[in-house]
Every structure is written in structure tokens, then in C-alpha cells.
Amino acid sequence: MASNNEPITSEDVMNILPVGILLIDQSGLVLGGNHQMATLLGSTSRELADRQVGELLPKSADEILRVVRSRRQAAGLFLSELDGCFVLARPLPRDSNIWAISVFDQRLWQNYLGYGPAMDPLTPYYKQIFESSSDGISIADNKGRLILVNEASARHVGVAREELQWRHVHSMVERGLTDDYITLDVLREKKPVTRIIKYHKSGKYIFLTGTPIFNAEGQVYLVVINERDFTTILELQTSLKQQKEILDRFKAELAEMNLAELASNEVVALSPVMRRTMETALKLAQHDVSQILLTGESGTGKGLLAKFIHTNSRKGKEPFIHINCAALPESLLEAELFGYEKGAFTGANAAGRAGLFEVAGGGTAFLDEIAEMGLPLQSKLLTFLDNKEFRRLAGHKTITASCNIIAATNQNLERLVAEGRFRQDLYYRLKVFSLDIPPLRERPEDLLELARRELAKLCQQYGQKRELDPLAVEVLRNHGFPGNVRELLNGISQAVLLSDSPQIGPFLAKTMASCQTGGGTGHVQDCLPPVGGEPALSAHQAGSIGYVAPAGQTEEEGRPGGGPLRSSLAETEVANLTEALKRCATTREMAGFLGISQAGVSRKLRKYGLKPPRSSKARGAT
Numbered sequence: 001m002a003s004n005n006e007p008i009t010s011e012d013v014m015n016i017l018p019v020g021i022l023l024i025d026q027s028g029l030v031l032g033g034n035h036q037m038a039t040l041l042g043s044t045s046r047e048l049a050d051r052q053v054g055e056l057l058p059k060s061a062d063e064i065l066r067v068v069r070s071r072r073q074a075a076g077l078f079l080s081e082l083d084g085c086f087v088l089a090r091p092l093p094r095d096s097n098i099w100a101i102s103v104f105d106q107r108l109w110q111n112y113l114g115y116g117p118a119m120d121p122l123t124p125y126y127k128q129i130f131e132s133s134s135d136g137i138s139i140a141d142n143k144g145r146l147i148l149v150n151e152a153s154a155r156h157v158g159v160a161r162e163e164l165q166w167r168h169v170h171s172m173v174e175r176g177l178t179d180d181y182i183t184l185d186v187l188r189e190k191k192p193v194t195r196i197i198k199y200h201k202s203g204k205y206i207f208l209t210g211t212p213i214f215n216a217e218g219q220v221y222l223v224v225i226n227e228r229d230f231t232t233i234l235e236l237q238t239s240l241k242q243q244k245e246i247l248d249r250f251k252a253e254l255a256e257m258n259l260a261e262l263a264s265n266e267v268v269a270l271s272p273v274m275r276r277t278m279e280t281a282l283k284l285a286q287h288d289v290s291q292i293l294l295t296g297e298s299g300t301g302k303g304l305l306a307k308f309i310h311t312n313s314r315k316g317k318e319p320f321i322h323i324n325c326a327a328l329p330e331s332l333l334e335a336e337l338f339g340y341e342k343g344a345f346t347g348a349n350a351a352g353r354a355g356l357f358e359v360a361g362g363g364t365a366f367l368d369e370i371a372e373m374g375l376p377l378q379s380k381l382l383t384f385l386d387n388k389e390f391r392r393l394a395g396h397k398t399i400t401a402s403c404n405i406i407a408a409t410n411q412n413l414e415r416l417v418a419e420g421r422f423r424q425d426l427y428y429r430l431k432v433f434s435l436d437i438p439p440l441r442e443r444p445e446d447l448l449e450l451a452r453r454e455l456a457k458l459c460q461q462y463g464q465k466r467e468l469d470p471l472a473v474e475v476l477r478n479h480g481f482p483g484n485v486r487e488l489l490n491g492i493s494q495a496v497l498l499s500d501s502p503q504i505g506p507f508l509a510k511t512m513a514s515c516q517t518g519g520g521t522g523h524v525q526d527c528l529p530p531v532g533g534e535p536a537l538s539a540h541q542a543g544s545i546g547y548v549a550p551a552g553q554t555e556e557e558g559r560p561g562g563g564p565l566r567s568s569l570a571e572t573e574v575a576n577l578t579e580a581l582k583r584c585a586t587t588r589e590m591a592g593f594l595g596i597s598q599a600g601v602s603r604k605l606r607k608y609g610l611k612p613p614r615s616s617k618a619r620g621a622t
Contacts, residue, residue, distance in 0.1 A: 015045075020085075020103035023092075028053045028065050031098065040082055040103060057081050064089065068099050079103070136206070136227030140183045142220055144169050156227055158202030177201055186210035186223045196230055205230045268453070270445040273438045281305055284433055285312035291385060293370075293430040294408040296437030299486030302408040303368060305437060310364040315404060318363030321356045326372035334377050338384075340393035355392065357384065360403035370407040370430070371416055378423045385429055440484040441597055444477065447488065451476055454489050455504075458496040466496050471505025478596040479512045574608050577601075581613050589613075 011034075014021050020037035024030050033048035041048070041056055054061035059080035067074045073090035088102040130137060136153030140146050145168050154161040157177055164172075169183045180197045194209045207230040213222035269278040284292055285308070292309065294302045303322065310320045325333060339355030357365055367373075373381070384390045385405060389398050407430050416422035440447055452468060459466050472495075481487050491508065499507040580590040580601075587605075590613065591598040605612060 020082075022048065022053075022056075022101040022103070024053050024064070024068065024099055024101065026068055026097055026099075028061065028068075030056060037103060040085070064101060071096070136225075136229075138164070138225045138227070140169060140223040140225065142187060142222070144183050144187065153225075153227055156202060156204055156206050156229060157199050158204075182208050182210045183223050183225065186212050187220055190220055203231075205234050268446045268449045270449050271438075271443040274443050274446055277435060277437060278305075278308075281309050281435055282312055284435075285309040288314045288404070289433050290404045291430060291432065292404075292406045293434040294406060294437065295413075295434060296410060297439045297482075297484055298410045299484035300410075300437040300439060301485050302410075302437060303366070305435070306364070306366045306368075306406045306408060309406060310366075310404070313364070313404065315363050318403075319360050320364050320366065321360040321403075322366045322368065323356055324368045326369040330374040330377055333373065334380070335393055337377075338380070338390050338392055339395075339399075341395040352392065352395075355390075357390065357401040357403060358399060360401065362402050364404045364406060367405065367407045369409060371409040371411040371413060371422060375421075375423060378426050382423065382426045382429060385426075440481045440488060444597075444599075447476060447481075448473065450485060450488055451492055454492045455496065458493055462496060464496050465502050466499065466504050467502055469503035469505040472503070472508050473505075475505060475508045475512050478600040480591065480597060570608070573604060574610075577604060577608065577610055581610065584613055587612055 011032075014034035015036075017034065018036065020034065020040045022030060022033040022037050030048055030051045030053055033045060035045055038045045038048055043056075048056065052061075053064055057064065057079060060082075063079075067089045071091070073088070079085065079087055082103055085103050088104070089099055090102075092098045092100060130148075130150050133150060134152060136156045137148075137150045138146050138153045139148040145166060146164050147166065149161050149164045151161060154164055157164060157172070159177070169181045172178050172181060178197055178199050180195065182193045182195050182197075185193045190212055192209060192211045194207070196205055196207050198205050207228040209226045211224045211226070212220040213224060215221045269275045294305055296302055306322075307320060310316060323333075323336065328336060335353070335355070337355050337357060339353050339358055341352045367381075380390070384401075388402060389400050391398060413422055413427050413431075417424045417427050440450075448468075451472075455466055455468055458464070476488070483490070491511065492504075494511075495504040495507045501507070576594060577590075580593045584590040584593055587598050587601045590601045594601065602612075604610075
């Protein structure tokens with residue numbers, strides 16, 4: 001320290017300041033430092049001089065030299081060795097090659113300032129916070145120049161930070177780094193702006209949010225831009241979309257496979273109406289609907305459809321219990337469904353018995369012919385459907401069963417409700433999800449396929465050689481099949497075993513014609529000829545079925561009985577059609593009267609130039 005007669009030197013001034021000061025040149029050589037700096041570094045003033053800054057501040061030397069060589073002063077530098085300090089670097093006024101590194105120790109300043117304003121304790125960490133953000137952060141002035149860019153932001157653009165900092169945002173567009181930027185929009189609109197842009201060099205999609213910073217006069221003087229890499233999110237979104245498309249395709253293919261698998265279960269769905277029915281059934285199965293009502297004429301395959309729904313549901317590996325409600329008296333049916341305890345009735349099992357709902361467990365209970373269930377039992381079934389709980393006969397314990405219920409009937413439940421023979425509340429409970437299976441006469445594509453499959457299966461089973469000749473095809477197409485699939489399969493089965501010819505057409509023609517003309521009840525087994533021969537068709541029978549000759553024969557050669565019968569057959573058909581026109585008001589009624597399909601009626605009317613029944617009535621009225 002200088003005496004009273006000696007002038008005060010710069011060193012004296014440096015040593016009395018409550019600030020650590022280190023003087024260095026552009027090469028990083030330390031020219032000196034004051035006592036405060038020596039204290040901060042755990043050294044003495046003499047030990048500071050003539051050393052490289054890297055020796056004193058090994059972790060921060062690169063940052064200090066970068067600032068010195070940039071010839072721009074910097075505030076808020078972070079020095080790893082001096083925790084809790086605020087650092088300012090600036091050149092000396094008279095010699096810009098010498099820089100003063102001023103270190104403001106926050107604790108030291110608080111001692112000097114007492115209870116006055118203290119420095120923000122986060123100040124030394126702002127740069128570290130700025131650089132550690134995984135989001136890109138950049139700051140632009142009110143002219144659109146980027147004055148600060150963190151490493152994440154430069155990484156998003158795909159260039160070095162030095163190529164962005166202190167450049168106008170227009171340069172990014174001019175250099176082809178991007179087609180868009182939001183800084184100028186924020187300056188113009190004076191409000192936050194958000195947008196997704198793409199940086200071409202890095203190929204990244206970036207979610208930008210620009211926020212204006214206002215000065216005391218209310219003018220925008222800074223724009224802070226936060227950048228978030230949206231590429232991964234967009235890729236995930238695209239990937240999810242692709243996965244959904246693949247999943248939807250797999251579901252569609254699975255549905256096709258499931259529908260194709262029906263053939264092995266003797267269910268064929270080639271016709272559009274049946275395919276729609278099966279697709280709906282598959283959807284209900286996949287959603288594991290707990291209650292489904294199947295309706296349709298007898299023999300349409302309600303049992304097979306119920307099995308299909310169960311197999312394709314989440315409960316497909318659980319039991320499938322088939323219960324025919326028409327097969328048992330009311331009291332026994334109740335015991336079968338709900339079970340009974342010891343001594344419930346005479347003849348009951350001494351140990352009691354679990355009901356079929358219990359046996360079904362987590363599977364499916366199929367209640368066939370539900371319309372035959374009595375009203376008292378319907379009431380108990382409704383209670384079970386509502387809460388899945390019941391008690392055995394003579395039992396007091398409440399039992400829970402989680403099985404799905406599929407009910408089926410060939411009767412008109414709505415009419416039975418009106419007649420008081422079926423509970424209305426149970427009807428509406430079952431009808432929430434209902435499927436109506438179309439009759440075989442509305443499924444011509446399925447009719448022939450079913451016949452072919454059944455014929456091939458039975459021929460293999462019984463070692464027979466039978467074929468579906470043109471006559472058989474025409475017979476099947478024109479028959480009404482009131483017994484539906486069951487009648488068709490029975491007819492094919494009997495034709496395979498009882499026909500004396502490999503071509504089953506004549507056998508089917510005889511039996512089906514007998515049914516159509518009133519010779520039976522409408523079922524093939526009621527119309528079979530005596531075993532041991534196939535009588536020739538009468539002219540009336542052959543004409544009524546529209547006979548087609550087997551392959552390789554003319555119509556005259558192929559007709560049973562031989563000889564030209566075309567004229568007499570045509571006369572017979574016209575006579576039958578004329579009688580039907582007198583009795584029936586529509587072609588549908590004519591089909592029922594003649595025992596052929598409605599399409600067959602229309603073809604024959606056109607063939608003989610006869611007008612439909614409505615036109616006939618109108619003509620008669622005049």
C-alpha cells in the first residue's frame with residue numbers, strides 16, 4: 001500500500017475494490033490480479049502473474065479466451081471454479097489487447113450492501129440454464145437479428161451456432177435453411193405466435209413459439225423463441241396411423257378368414273344378404289355383447305350362428321351350452337337352467353345339481369326356441385338377465401353367473417307379445433341386439449354351394465359317386481325350401497343314398513315335384529319314392545320344374561320317357577300358371593301356390609308372354 005507521500009497506484013485501487021479482478025492478454029497470459037481474486041482462487045497476488053489463465057481457471061479458460069478473442073465484452077459469464085459469482089469481461093479503455101475479468105462475489109456484495117437489494121442468486125447460472133435446455137431457445141432484437149442462440153436451437157437448424165448468432169432471420173430463408181420463420185410475425189403482431197416449420201438441412205419439424213418482450217414504452221424490443229422438436233411426435237403419429245391401417249387390414253382379413261371358416265361348420269355366406277348377417281354377427285362377437293336374439297325360419301342355421309358368435313368372442317374358449325326350451329316341461333326346464341338343491345322335488349338328485357347357467361360359467365348359454373318358455377320362467381329369466389344373479393330351486397344362496405346369453409326363435413315374438421304369450425319386457429330386453437337369418441330361398445348363391453359341399457362330403461363318407469347335374473340345379477333353384485337348410489341337406493343326403501343314377505337330378509325332380517303339387521308336407525323325406533326305383537316323371541311334373549337336359553344330351557334326348565314332349569310340357573306349365581294367376585294377387589303368392597321361387601315365377605311368365613297378376617286383375621276389371 002502506498003504511503004501518504006506516494007501517489008496511489010492502479011494496484012492500490014484494485015486491491016481496495018470488493019471485486020476480484022484478473023488482467024489477461026489475448027494469448028491468455030495473466031498479467032496480474034488483486035487480493036480479492038487471489039482470495040477467491042485460494043492463492044496470493046504474486047502467484048497470479050505470469051501464468052496462463054488455464055492454470056488458474058482450467059475449466060473456464062476456453063470460455064474466457066473465446067470472449068477475449070471475439071472482442072465483445074460479456075456479462076454473466078459462468079466460471080465453474082467460482083460458484084456463486086457474477087463475472088464481467090471487458091477490455092481496458094486504453095489498451096484493448098488487455099482484458100479485465102471482474103468477479104463479483106454475491107456474498108461479498110451483500111456484506112457491503114447490507115439489507116439493500118441483493119443480486120439475483122440465479123444470475124451466475126443463467127448461461128448454464130440457457131444451454132442445458134433440451135428445447136431450442138433463441139433471442140432476437142427488434143430488428144429481427146438473432147442476438148443469442150443456444151446449442152439445441154443450432155442443432156435443430158443443422159448448423160453451427162456461429163452461423164446463426166448476430167444474423168438476421170431473413171438469412172435463414174435466403175440460405176435455404178427453412179421456408180418460414182416467426183420472429184417478424186411476433187414483431188408485427190406484438191403477440192405470441194406459434195407455428196410448425198421444417199428445417200431443410202436437418203430434416204426436422206420444429207414447433208416454434210415466439211413471445212414478445214416489451215420495454216417501458218410498450219414497444220417490443222426482444223423476441224424470445226422457444227423451439228421444440230416435433231419430428232418424433234410426427235413420426236409417431238405417422239407410425240400410429242400406419243399401424244392402425246395395418247390393424248384394420250388384419251381385422252378385415254381376419255373377418256374374411258372367419259367367414260371363410262364358416263364353410264367347415266356347414267354355414268355358407270356367399271350371398272350378399274347372408275354376408276351382411278355374418279359380418280354383423282362377427283362385430284357383435286368381437287365386442288362380446290352379452291345378450292343377442294337370433295330370429296329366422298326353422299332350419300336356417302340359428303344354432304350354427306350362435307356357435308359362431310361364441311367361438312369368435314372373448315369367451316370362445318369357455319363352455320358353450322345349448323338348451324332347447326321346447327324339449328322339456330316348464331318345471332324341468334327351470335331346474336335345468338337354474339339348478340336345484342337337495343329335496344327340491346320328487347326324483348331330484350340327492351346332492352342337488354348345478355344349473356346350466358352355472359355350468360356355462362364365463363362362456364355362452366344358447367336358449368333355443370325361447371318362445372316356448374312359459375311366462376313364469378320368463379319372469380325369472382328376465383331377473384337373471386338384469387343382474388346376472390339367481391337362486392337354485394329350493395335354494396337360499398344367491399349365485400352369480402357371467403355367461404353371455406344367445407336366444408333364438410322361429411316365431412314372431414312381437415305377435416306373441418300382443419297375444420300375451422310372451423313378456424313384453426323380456427322381448428325388449430332380448431331385442432337390443434338381434435339378428436334375422438334370411439331363409440334359403442332368398443340366398444340362391446348359398447343354396448347351390450351348400451348343395452355342392454354336402455354332396456361332396458356325403459359321397460366321400462359313403463363311397464358314392466353322385467353329381468349335381470343341370471336338372472338338379474334347376475330343381476333346387478325352383479324349389480321353395482320351406483324347411484330351409486335342414487330340408488336341403490336332408491334331400492341331398494337321401495339323394496346320395498337312394499338315387500340309382502350318378503346324376504341326382506331325376507331323383508330330386510320327382511321328390512320336389514311331389515311336394516310342390518301337394519304330395520307331401522313340404523319336406524323332402526315326406527316326398528320320397530319307394531325304395532328300389534325312380535319312376536319316370538309325368539308330363540305335368542316335368543313341365544312344372546322346367547327340366548334341363550344333362551350335359552351332352554339334347555333337351556329331347558335328356559327328358560325322362562324319351563320322345564318330343566316340348567308342346568305338352570309347355571301346355572301344362574301355361575295351365576298351371578293360368579290357374580295361379582286366377583287365385584293369386586302377387587308373384588310372391590304365386591310362388592307359394594306353385595311351390596317354386598318368386599324369380600322362377602317371373603321367368604316363366606316372361607317365357608310364355610303372360611302378364612303379372614296385378615296386370616291380369618286390371619285387365620279383368622275392364
